Amino acid sequence: MHELAITESVIDAISGQMSEMRVSVVHLEIGRLSGVLPDAVRFCFELAGEGTCVAGARLEISEPAGTGTCRACGAAFTARDPLALCPCGSADVTITGGDGLRITAVEAGHV
Ligand SMILES: [Zn+2]
Known part of the structure; x- marks a missing residue:
């Protein structure tokens, strides 16, 4: 379950910057x-x-769809899963977005 390691690194990143705050x-x-x-x-x-x-902080998660470009026909398209196919049927695609995890915002107040 690599989500635990990922989540811990997210919490570490926030703690490093927000140690005096209550998130x-x-x-x-x-x-x-x-x-x-x-x-x-x-x-x-x-x-x-x-x-x-x-x-006690609330977690708001957004899940943007992936995007890819096709090396066969050059189209840019939306990819819904990691085994993305271009609408033209080609699997020769480059994933260009939606494959990462990032902290977009943290709301906090002083303790
Ligand atoms: Zn294509």
Whole structure:
């Protein structure tokens, strides 16, 4: 379950910058092609957040669709899963977005 390691690194990154703050909301972007399960991250966030500045914080996750370009026909298209096919039927595609995880915003107030 690599979501736990991912979630811990997210919490570490926030704790490093927000140690004097009480975090109320964390906004995460988890691309649909990232292979990361948002529900698992939610679960790990509650567990791993215990005793840190994100304890009790709400997690807002957005899941942008992936994007790719086709090397066969040159089309740019939306990819819904990691085994993306171009609408032309080619599997020779380059994934250009929606395959990462990032913190988009953190809402916090002073303790
Ligand atoms: Zn194509």
